[in-house]
Amino acid sequence: MKSIKYILAGILFGIIMSKSEAVSWFRIQEMFRFQSFHMYGIIGTAVVLGVIAVFLIKKFQLKDAENQPILFPDKDRSYKKYIIGGTIFGLGWALTGACPGPMFVNLGYGYLTMGIVIFGALLGTYLYGLLKDKLPH
Amino acid sequence: MIDFIRQPWAWYFSGFMIILIMLLLIYWGKSFGFSSNLRTMCSMAGAGKQVKFFDFDWKTQRWNLLFLVGAIIGGWISSEFLSNPNALELSAATVKDLRGMGIHFNGQLNPDELFSLAALSAPKTWLLLLSGGILVGFGSRYAGGCTSGHAISGLSNLQVPSLIAVIGFFIGGLLMTWLILPFLITP
Numbered sequence: 524m525k526s527i528k529y530i531l532a533g534i535l536f537g538i539i540m541s542k543s544e545a546v547s548w549f550r551i552q553e554m555f556r557f558q559s560f561h562m563y564g565i566i567g568t569a570v571v572l573g574v575i576a577v578f579l580i581k582k583f584q585l586k587d588a589e590n591q592p593i594l595f596p597d598k599d600r601s602y603k604k605y606i607i608g609g610t611i612f613g614l615g616w617a618l619t620g621a622c623p624g625p626m627f628v629n630l631g632y633g634y635l636t637m638g639i640v641i642f643g644a645l646l647g648t649y650l651y652g653l654l655k656d657k658l659p660h
Numbered sequence: 661m662i663d664f665i666r667q668p669w670a671w672y673f674s675g676f677m678i679i680l681i682m683l684l685l686i687y688w689g690k691s692f693g694f695s696s697n698l699r700t701m702c703s704m705a706g707a708g709k710q711v712k713f714f715d716f717d718w719k720t721q722r723w724n725l726l727f728l729v730g731a732i733i734g735g736w737i738s739s740e741f742l743s744n745p746n747a748l749e750l751s752a753a754t755v756k757d758l759r760g761m762g763i764h765f766n767g768q769l770n771p772d773e774l775f776s777l778a779a780l781s782a783p784k785t786w787l788l789l790l791s792g793g794i795l796v797g798f799g800s801r802y803a804g805g806c807t808s809g810h811a812i813s814g815l816s817n818l819q820v821p822s823l824i825a826v827i828g829f830f831i832g833g834l835l836m837t838w839l840i841l842p843f844l845i846t847p
Contacts (some may be wrong), residue, residue, distance in 0.1 A: 528688070529726035536681050536727065537734015542665070542742065543674030546735070547769040549750050552758060555830075555837035558751040561671050566811055568675025569682075573816025576683055587689045598804065598814060598821035605821050608802025609810075609828020615795025616829060617836035618788065618844070620770065622807040623800060624694040626793075627728055629770070631735025636775045636789060643793020648698040650794070651801040652713035658802065 537628045546628050548620025555617050604660040615647075665742050668749070682812055690723055693809030695800035697721070697728045761842055773845065788844060795832075803828060 540546045543565055554562035579585075580593050587593050616622050619640045621629060626644060629637040651658075669677075682692040699714065700721040708715035747767030755765045763771045772779060779785045800806040803825045805814065811829070814822025 526723075526726050529723045530730040530733070532681060532684055533727035533730015533732075534734040534737065535677075535730075537731040537736075538738050538742065539669075539674060539677045539681065539734075540731070541735055541738030541769075542669040543671070543677075544668055544748060544769065545674070547748060548771060548774065549748060549754065549758075549765065549769070551833075552837065553751050553754040555833045556754055556757060558753040558757075564671030565674045565678070566807075568672050569678040569812055570815045572676060572679040573682060573812060574818065576679060577816045577818075580686070588687055589689060591689060593686060593689075595817045598819045601821065602824050605803050605810075605824040606828045606831075608799050608804070609825040610799070610832040610835075611795050611828075612799025612803055612806065612825075613829040613832020613834075614836045614840070615792045615797075615799060615832075616807075617833040618841065619792035619796060622694075622796065623698060624731060624806070624808055626796075627731045628735035628738075631732035632739040632769065633736070634770055634775050636777065636780060636785075639786060639789040640793035640796070643790040643795075644698055644797030644800075645701055645793075646790075647794035647797025647799070648695075648801050649702050649707055649711070649714075649797075651798045652699070652702065652707065652711045655713050 536624065537631060540625055540628045541632060546621065546625035546632070551617065551620040601660055604658075607659065662742075666744055668744050678812060679816075682808075682816065685727075688723075691809075692813045693805055694724075694728070694731075695797075695806040695809060697724050698797055699801060700725060761845055763845060799832070 544550050545562065545565060550562055553559045577595060581595070585593055619626075621637065621640060623644060626637050626641050630641065685692045700718045703714040703716060703718040748769065750765055758765060758771070763773050766772055774785060774788065803810065805822070805825065807829070810822040810825040815826065
């Protein structure tokens with residue numbers, strides 16, 4: 524029963540990603556060409572609401588479902604890994620029109636060729652693990 | 661009701677719903693970050709035996725894998741029951757630009773030239789999809805997160821590292837869109 528809620532949340536996520544058209548290669552091209560407000564509106568709304576929500580959770584020290592305090596760990600302080608890794612990610616995002624979540628949503632939607640992209644993403648993740656200690660962070 | 665859902669969702673409603681997912685996962689004591697699943701899947705496949713980075717107890721990430729399974733089902737439900745009967749309202753400027761690169765706007769989510777099964781008869785399609793995937797997988801782990809982990813969760817928590825990562829996403833995205841892609845997909 525505990526597992527089902529995560530599947531249900533995932534289903535909702537898949538529907539949101541599809542219906543917002545954030546899984547569309549065309550929409551991602553439109554975003555990187557600055558030819559529509561659509562994707563900026565989605566991410567912008569999410570970030571503004573997210574900032575308010577996280578602020579309120581911290582201010583009122585809200586608890587989670589198991590009555591544990593909700594903590595937000597800080598990301599590692601560095602800039603190299605974020606700028607280099609982020610740029611590599613962006614190259615792939617614009618090429619495939621899909622970040623990791625939408626890859627799987629697209630697969631379910633019926634775009635079976637997305638399986639090749641997913642295989643590539645697993646390979647890329649493995650390569651990172653292999654080379655991790657040799658890369659600047 | 662179903663007709664209402666079948667329309668494409670407005671950006672503000674979509675943004676609100678994404679934060680709802682983030683808050684739901686936070687309430688359950690988890691965090692919203694999808695690309696960790698790729699690392700978990702490598703670990704499940706036994707990569708931990710060769711590479712230390714994958715040597716962790718992947719069962720602690722079971723919840724996120726279930727979320728991933730849900731995302732696939734959600735995609736299927738959307739195409740099967742909730743799909744928009746009309747063409748996607750892509751900006752006319754984008755349609756025109758893409759036509760110049762030999763990509764025809766088909767009114768759907770993704771172009772046939774890259775994602776149809778017929779396109780797989782060209783070895784170039786395999787190469788583009790595979791290398792694009794490698795870049796996303798490598799880059800998201802290098803940067804420690806993807807759009808959900810950095811652009812949504814990280815920025816919501818006002819994390820400067822996440823802002824740097826998002827700037828990187830755009831540097832890479834703009835380079836690919838404006839300088840590289842035109843050479844890659846010209847027919």
